[in-house]
Amino acid sequence: MLFHDTALVYGRYLRQSLRSRFALLFGVLMPLLYLLFFGPLLTDLPLGGRGSSWQLLVPGLLLQLGLFGASFAGFSVIIEKGQGVIERMRVTPVSRLALLLGRVLRDATLFVLQAVLLVLAAMAMGLRAPLPGVLIGFAFVALLTVSLGALSYALAMKVDTPQVFGPTINALTMPSMLLSGLLLPMSLGPAWLDALSHLMPFRYLVDAVRDAYAGSYATAHMLYGVLVAVGFSVLAVAVGTRVFRTAGA
Numbered sequence: 607m608l609f610h611d612t613a614l615v616y617g618r619y620l621r622q623s624l625r626s627r628f629a630l631l632f633g634v635l636m637p638l639l640y641l642l643f644f645g646p647l648l649t650d651l652p653l654g655g656r657g658s659s660w661q662l663l664v665p666g667l668l669l670q671l672g673l674f675g676a677s678f679a680g681f682s683v684i685i686e687k688g689q690g691v692i693e694r695m696r697v698t699p700v701s702r703l704a705l706l707l708g709r710v711l712r713d714a715t716l717f718v719l720q721a722v723l724l725v726l727a728a729m730a731m732g733l734r735a736p737l738p739g740v741l742i743g744f745a746f747v748a749l750l751t752v753s754l755g756a757l758s759y760a761l762a763m764k765v766d767t768p769q770v771f772g773p774t775i776n777a778l779t780m781p782s783m784l785l786s787g788l789l790l791p792m793s794l795g796p797a798w799l800d801a802l803s804h805l806m807p808f809r810y811l812v813d814a815v816r817d818a819y820a821g822s823y824a825t826a827h828m829l830y831g832v833l834v835a836v837g838f839s840v841l842a843v844a845v846g847t848r849v850f851r852t853a854g855a
Contacts, residue, residue, distance in 0.1 A: 607701065608701050614704075623712060631723075636674070640670070641664070644663070645659065660735075661816065661819045661820055664743075665812060667728075668721050669750055669788060670783060671724065671747065672751045672754065673750065673783060674783075679710075679755045680760075680771060681762070681771065682762075683759050692763075702850045703847045706759060706850050714748040721747045735821075738823070739820070746811050749839050750835065752842070753839045753841075756842040756846035757842045757846065759846055760846040763850060785805075807838055811831050811834060813827040814828045
């Protein structure tokens, strides 16, 4: 039943998204601009044996794609609440977990597709990374999208207007981006900033994907990244499901 309900919700929202190909391409625009205009600045940067500039930048941009895209996914729920769609879906026998999973799996599908486009563009500019590492990067994008998408939908169920939702998400995503080392490894900065960044869970995902792009898989960074990504996903889906079940009850 759960699988069937999830597939129905997933198919409904995926068809809606695929009708807007412009939105799909526009979502990858910001990371692509970073790739084009920021990447060349790193060519002569002393990286201390951490890999090429592209192996450092592209993993960060992949996770930036998931961070910003999934965090703002809740806007669609606010619109649907105003149109009465959410209430009509909640009175059906469809599982509340399926209502959430269908949405976040749709988001994960779209952002992985955008990640593929970004990696192809990066390869054209000089990225060289092993195929297993690239696939691992896509898996981390999917897990991050599921996590943040679930929390974004949960927040959207609790607030009533985009004017509340938007600033809240901005206040959370900007520090997350700056302290996760998406553009450059935090270890290149001062010791206090590096230490502070360890409180940010996204840093562990970034470090893991950078190791994967360098062809290093059995590392502490990879272990911590997997544990944080999976644990965060489970927790976020649990929170989101609870909110979908109780909000407005």
